Amino acid sequence: MIRINCPFCGERDHSDFTYGGDGSIVYPELDAPAEEWVEAIFQRENIRGVQTETWHHVSGCRQWLVVERDTMTHEIHSIKAAHEGVAKVLEAGK
Amino acid sequence: MTRFSAWSVFRNGLSGQSGWTRQWRDPEPKKQYDIVIVGGGLHGLATAYYLAKNHGLKNIAILEKGWLGGGNAGRNTTIVRSNYFMPGNRQFYEHSLELWENLSHELNYNVMFSQRSHISLLHSPGAIDGAARRYNTMRLTGTPDAEIWDLEKLKQNVPHLNYGPDCRFPILGAAVQKRAGTARHDAVAWGYARAADALGVDIIQNCEVTSTSRSGNSITSLTTSRGEISAKKVGFAVAGNTSRLWQMAGFNTLPIESHKLQAFVSEPLKPLLDQVVVFGVGGAHFYISQSDKGGMVFGGDLDWYKSYAQRGNLPIVQDVAECAVSILPCLGRVRLLRHWSGVMDMSMDGAPFICKTPLDNLYLNAGWNYGGFKASPASGWYFADLIANDRPHETIENFNLDRFAQGVSLDERGAGPDPKLHG
Ligand SMILES: Cc1cc2nc3c(=O)[nH]c(=O)nc-3n(C[C@H](O)[C@H](O)[C@H](O)COP(=O)(O)OP(=O)(O)OC[C@H]3O[C@@H](n4cnc5c(N)ncnc54)[C@H](O)[C@@H]3O)c2cc1C
Ligand SMILES: [Zn+2]
Numbered sequence: 001m002i003r004i005n006c007p008f009c010g011e012r013d014h015s016d017f018t019y020g021g022d023g024s025i026v027y028p029e030l031d032a033p034a035e036e037w038v039e040a041i042f043q044r045e046n047i048r049g050v051q052t053e054t055w056h057h058v059s060g061c062r063q064w065l066v067v068e069r070d071t072m073t074h075e076i077h078s079i080k081a082a083h084e085g086v087a088k089v090l091e092a093g094k
Numbered sequence: 095m096t097r098f099s100a101w102s103v104f105r106n107g108l109s110g111q112s113g114w115t116r117q118w119r120d121p122e123p124k125k126q127y128d129i130v131i132v133g134g135g136l137h138g139l140a141t142a143y144y145l146a147k148n149h150g151l152k153n154i155a156i157l158e159k160g161w162l163g164g165g166n167a168g169r170n171t172t173i174v175r176s177n178y179f180m181p182g183n184r185q186f187y188e189h190s191l192e193l194w195e196n197l198s199h200e201l202n203y204n205v206m207f208s209q210r211s212h213i214s215l216l217h218s219p220g221a222i223d224g225a226a227r228r229y230n231t232m233r234l235t236g237t238p239d240a241e242i243w244d245l246e247k248l249k250q251n252v253p254h255l256n257y258g259p260d261c262r263f264p265i266l267g268a269a270v271q272k273r274a275g276t277a278r279h280d281a282v283a284w285g286y287a288r289a290a291d292a293l294g295v296d297i298i299q300n301c302e303v304t305s306t307s308r309s310g311n312s313i314t315s316l317t318t319s320r321g322e323i324s325a326k327k328v329g330f331a332v333a334g335n336t337s338r339l340w341q342m343a344g345f346n347t348l349p350i351e352s353h354k355l356q357a358f359v360s361e362p363l364k365p366l367l368d369q370v371v372v373f374g375v376g377g378a379h380f381y382i383s384q385s386d387k388g389g390m391v392f393g394g395d396l397d398w399y400k401s402y403a404q405r406g407n408l409p410i411v412q413d414v415a416e417c418a419v420s421i422l423p424c425l426g427r428v429r430l431l432r433h434w435s436g437v438m439d440m441s442m443d444g445a446p447f448i449c450k451t452p453l454d455n456l457y458l459n460a461g462w463n464y465g466g467f468k469a470s471p472a473s474g475w476y477f478a479d480l481i482a483n484d485r486p487h488e489t490i491e492n493f494n495l496d497r498f499a500q501g502v503s504l505d506e507r508g509a510g511p512d513p514k515l516h517g
Binding site for chain 2: 001002013014015018019021022034035038039041042043044045046048051053071072073074
């Protein structure tokens with residue numbers, strides 16, 4: 001079981017969350033060429049090692065989180081709120 | 095190599111089993127090969143066999159980082175079927191099933207292919223209609239053994255299921271493929287290895303590919319843990335490690351994520367279940383059969399997040415156990431003997447790739463997930479055909495990396511571009 005330390009709720013089992021996917025993807029402008037959209041939607045680096053990914057705390061605060069996790073060892077390196085404004089407020093309150 | 099026959103079994107029985115010889119050689123890698131296949135799983139082994147057998151090619155090697163069949167080849171729940179719907183998938187998996195039907199003879203090795211029927215339970219009128227559409231399509235396109243069973247017929251054939259009217263998802267009927275079944279996975283790997291070796295293929299174990307050298311638009315050689323090996327043509331068949339090899343070849347991204355799938359086996363029981371039974375409704379996903387030794391062999395969903403760790407998580411154990419007792423309550427007190435997991439490629443549409451690549455002499459065999467065991471004979475057959483002729487056979491025309499950009503993805507489940515959803 002992976003334990004995820006939600007910045008809002010505290011440490012919980014990963015079964016409290018759903019996995020979003022690769023969190024490093026930057027979606028192109030709506031009118032960007034189709035190739036850029038194909039790249040963003042279908043192509044993955046599929047890192048073995050530390051990757052940035054999203055998790056959704058569905059059975060808790062329902063916030064989206066950005067997590068750095070090692071896909072080989074499942075060790076978690078960092079966790080923050082996905083919403084930049086919210087992440088800043090949390091950071092300032094520390 | 096001794097050919098297996100009733101006579102050789104009899105003779106060795108009388109001579110204290112002393113007459114058997116090695117099944118395949120353990121050669122030192124040569125400096126140069128015409129064709130190198132990376133990955134000694136079912137797909138790599140079958141490919142090398144058909145390259146030698148169907149195309150008469152020589153000077154072929156398989157490079158395997160561990161021992162052959164130590165990856166997903168020896169970790170799966172061994173289900174073989176061809177009840178696919180999408181054009182391309184349908185012909186491909188039906189061809190594979192036809193190869194399975196003759197595989198023990200073809201390889202002179204008993205792969206214990208048991209056509210015991212594959213039974214998908216149906217729980218609503220809508221599901222019955224959906225299954226009728228799919229199974230009628232199969233009947234109309236060359237898969238004659240597709241049937242829809244009503245509740246009475248199902249009860250006669252599979253008496254132990256939970257038919258209680260008060261269960262969460264009452265069973266209404268089943269979609270059945272009668273030529274489907276199971277096979278002994280290790281025997282398939284060993285059978286292909288032995289047959290390929292007899293045709294001169296070098297199977298090099300403990301040989302990990304760590305990087306490639308390129309010249310112009312070709313790979314010239316592979317750096318391995320057993321030295322530098324040059325090759326005129328290279329094929330990748332490395333299951334869950336495709337992205338890593340792809341990056342060693344100098345590329346970046348693929349429409350693939352690595353996910354793990356678990357399998358379970360119980361203590362041995364007396365004969366209980368004669369078929370493969372599949373339960374999939376609501377969030378449930380579960381498949382079960384009984385091995386010849388009596389163990390109940392079963393599995394369920396992926397672990398739900400991307401992972402290269404070859405070990406499964408506990409929430410899936412719970413999930414699978416819940417499914418097991420909800421359709422076969424009689425398993426409630428059966429003990430689990432072992433469970434394990436394997437790392438597989440999950441593609442963006444759940445379908446595989448058997449295709450050329452941007453490099454002139456590199457060929458890709460990848461994207462195998464839930465269907466990779468049943469696919470292995472045809473996968474080897476078509477991959478060999480691709481490598482030998484340098485063009486895709488029409489059956490696998492869509493098994494390429496371009497299909498997403500073209501808008502012709504093979505999304506059997508209609509789940510969209512999210513690898514974890516393609517069950
Ligand atoms: C738990 C589980 C249950 C499954 N159940 C079913 C089922 O019921 N029916 C079905 O059809 N399919 C099933 N599958 C899927 C099927 O097992 C796989 O899709 C299939 O085995 C993959 O092909 P393979 O046999 O070639 O892979 P593998 O056996 O994994 O072969 C790939 C090989 O490549 C080697 N390799 C990797 N990197 C390198 C390198 N750098 N250098 C050299 N060698 C390398 C690995 O060591 C490995 O041996 C299941 C899979 C799992 C994990
Ligand atoms: Zn939370």
